[in-house]
Amino acid sequence: MIEFFQQLLNGISLGAIYALIALGYTMVYGVLRFINFAHSDVFMVGAFVGYYLGNHLPEGAVWGGLVVLAAAMVVCAILGMTIERLAYRPLRNAPTLNVLITAIGVSLFLEYSGQKYFGAAPRTFPQIFPVRQIHLGGLTLSSNQVVVIAVAFGLLMLLRTIVMKTKIGMAMRAVSLNPRAAQLVGVNNNVIIAYTFGLGSALAGAGGVLYAVNYPSIDPLMGVMPGLKAFVAAVLGGIGNIPGAALGGLLLGTVETFVSGSQYSTYKDAIAFSVLILILLFRPAGLLGRFTIEKV
Amino acid sequence: MPPRPQQVVPQLALIGTLIAAGLLTRFTDSIDPYVLDVAIGAGINVILAVSLNLVNGYTGQFSLGHAGFMAVGAYLSAALSLNLAPSWLGDAPSAWAQNAFFLGALVAGGLGAAVAGLIVGVPSLRLKGDYLALVTLGFGEIIRVIFQNLDVVGGALGLNAIPYYTNIFWVLAWVAITIFVVVCLVHSTYGRGFIATHDDEIAAESIGLNTTVYKIVAFVIGAFFAGVAGGLYGHFKMTITPTGFDFTKSIEIVVMVILGGMGHTVGVVLAAILLTLLPELLRPIAEYRMIIYSLLLIILMLVRPQGLLNVQLGRNRQP
Numbered sequence: 001m002i003e004f005f006q007q008l009l010n011g012i013s014l015g016a017i018y019a020l021i022a023l024g025y026t027m028v029y030g031v032l033r034f035i036n037f038a039h040s041d042v043f044m045v046g047a048f049v050g051y052y053l054g055n056h057l058p059e060g061a062v063w064g065g066l067v068v069l070a071a072a073m074v075v076c077a078i079l080g081m082t083i084e085r086l087a088y089r090p091l092r093n094a095p096t097l098n099v100l101i102t103a104i105g106v107s108l109f110l111e112y113s114g115q116k117y118f119g120a121a122p123r124t125f126p127q128i129f130p131v132r133q134i135h136l137g138g139l140t141l142s143s144n145q146v147v148v149i150a151v152a153f154g155l156l157m158l159l160r161t162i163v164m165k166t167k168i169g170m171a172m173r174a175v176s177l178n179p180r181a182a183q184l185v186g187v188n189n190n191v192i193i194a195y196t197f198g199l200g201s202a203l204a205g206a207g208g209v210l211y212a213v214n215y216p217s218i219d220p221l222m223g224v225m226p227g228l229k230a231f232v233a234a235v236l237g238g239i240g241n242i243p244g245a246a247l248g249g250l251l252l253g254t255v256e257t258f259v260s261g262s263q264y265s266t267y268k269d270a271i272a273f274s275v276l277i278l279i280l281l282f283r284p285a286g287l288l289g290r291f292t293i294e295k296v
Numbered sequence: 297m298p299p300r301p302q303q304v305v306p307q308l309a310l311i312g313t314l315i316a317a318g319l320l321t322r323f324t325d326s327i328d329p330y331v332l333d334v335a336i337g338a339g340i341n342v343i344l345a346v347s348l349n350l351v352n353g354y355t356g357q358f359s360l361g362h363a364g365f366m367a368v369g370a371y372l373s374a375a376l377s378l379n380l381a382p383s384w385l386g387d388a389p390s391a392w393a394q395n396a397f398f399l400g401a402l403v404a405g406g407l408g409a410a411v412a413g414l415i416v417g418v419p420s421l422r423l424k425g426d427y428l429a430l431v432t433l434g435f436g437e438i439i440r441v442i443f444q445n446l447d448v449v450g451g452a453l454g455l456n457a458i459p460y461y462t463n464i465f466w467v468l469a470w471v472a473i474t475i476f477v478v479v480c481l482v483h484s485t486y487g488r489g490f491i492a493t494h495d496d497e498i499a500a501e502s503i504g505l506n507t508t509v510y511k512i513v514a515f516v517i518g519a520f521f522a523g524v525a526g527g528l529y530g531h532f533k534m535t536i537t538p539t540g541f542d543f544t545k546s547i548e549i550v551v552m553v554i555l556g557g558m559g560h561t562v563g564v565v566l567a568a569i570l571l572t573l574l575p576e577l578l579r580p581i582a583e584y585r586m587i588i589y590s591l592l593l594i595i596l597m598l599v600r601p602q603g604l605l606n607v608q609l610g611r612n613r614q615p
């Protein structure tokens with residue numbers, strides 16, 4: 001029983017990171033109706049920003065960790081908005097396939113530029129937060145897990161406030177509901193889309209740092225697997241649906257942790273894809289999504 | 297009624313190429329082995345790109361899992377050669393027996409890949425666009441993970457010491473067959489349905505075409521030729537590992553199709569040859585290869601989404 005709760009806890013801390021990345025996918029899908037393949041590589045860039053900055057800050061200080069986190073979020077937000085401006089905005093009215101291919105191109109560009117300039121070999125991520133073991137009943141909890149869960153939930157709450165309570169959040173929801181109608185009532189779609197990219201990418205950057213804190217070996221291709229899984233999480237929760245992405249991330253992280261703790265651990269990477277395929281076949285709108293009917 | 301001249305041109309071209317390929321094998325000893333190697337590599341890529349073009353180009357279903365089918369074909373045919381060839385062919389097989397066995401192994405690999413294509417295609421082709429791309433990517437990765445965990449085929453180490461059966465004849469012959477099948481299929485009355493599915497699925501359905509069947513047929517035929525290409529690849533490199541058939545390989549094939557122009561066989565063939573030759577010619581900047589590929593994808597989509605090499609030939613132009 002203790003082991004069950006231990007795994008559950010590990011699963012939640014992994015799932016919280018998936019949830020952060022999944023939010024970026026889901027928000028961009030909400031406003032632009034396409035999958036931003038490059039999102040997983042923005043996540044990787046976030047981890048590398050943390051790596052380069054973390055090496056210049058004192059180890060194990062809480063303020064240092066927060067500075068690293070904030071810096072990664074800012075850099076990633078700028079990166080995300082730049083990608084949107086240069087690669088996606090010119091294709092606003094192009095066929096979906098072209099946008100998809102461009103997104104794959106951007107993703108590969110970030111990955112291979114990363115291999116060239118960061119180096120392909122894995123690096124050890126510095127300990128930016130103080131490390132302690134916390135014993136709680138029979139459970140062992142590392143302070144990093146606490147940080148990951150706390151930061152992730154804090155950011156989720158913040159995002160919810162932005163989307164639901166602010167004016168720009170309302171504009172985001174309007175664009176995602178109906179871009180043309182939003183434009184008619186005076187929403188500047190381009191600004192809102194850029195803002196959405198910035199917000200999503202900032203969350204991915206935070207996710208990158210948190211992931212690296214928990215799994216301190218980073219390389220330029222580190223984003224691929226978490227990115228794909230976070231995407232699966234977004235689809236699982238219902239793409240375009242913000243609470244759905246958070247729920248999907250937590251569920252997927254938990255399932256995956258239980259599988260890696262079982263005898264089928266080598267199949268852990270196949271789990272996410274199987275979940276994706278099952279969801280798309282039996283409930284394509286996701287757990288919390290709404291069905292739409294295709295019209296001519 | 298005898299067929300009109302233009303109808304027999306593809307058949308003549310196929311037979312001509314096969315004869316030319318057969319003649320070419322007589323002179324392989326006098327050709328530089330390096331040139332031969334590059335030519336074989338280019339040929340395998342042409343098969344992969346042309347077969348993917350049937351799915352991604354003509355039928356408009358964006359698949360990102362082509363390397364997975366290549367893996368199925370490569371593993372199946374290599375396993376056949378490793379396990380059956382010694383007992384069936386004996387110690388000193390004649391060239392005929394060996395080539396006949398190889399043909400059988402290739403076809404078996406292709407059929408295996410086609411079955412995999414059917415298993416993957418039936419559920420996933422209900423999806424469109426981004427989702428389809430991701431599901432095929434997912435299936436491709438699942439195939440790779442399965443091979444990585446199957447100890448019968450060497451697990452993560454892959455299969456080694458595969459006999460070297462691939463020669464320029466088989467590669468050229470299969471290139472010719474692939475192009476023949478794809479071109480004739482797409483230009484047939486039945487094959488117009490692929491293009492209709494690509495152009496407007498709802499309109500195609502409204503005139504009574506079963507677009508799902510068209511998608512699955514395209515997918516299965518594409519998978520078959522990918523499997524054959526995998527078999528040729530395995531018996532050419534003599535060693536195969538699961539990581540050789542990952543996402544990057546699929547992307548490479550996709551880049552060839554996009555560069556050549558989706559739905560333009562001539563352009564895709566040129567692009568496959570070009571992208572095989574480029575790394576050979578540009579050894580000094582090999583480390584920038586993937587960066588260049590990715591930039592190429594972005595810039596092509598921004599500036600010239602119809603592809604770079606879609607030379608229009610003859611009267612049977614594609615829309």
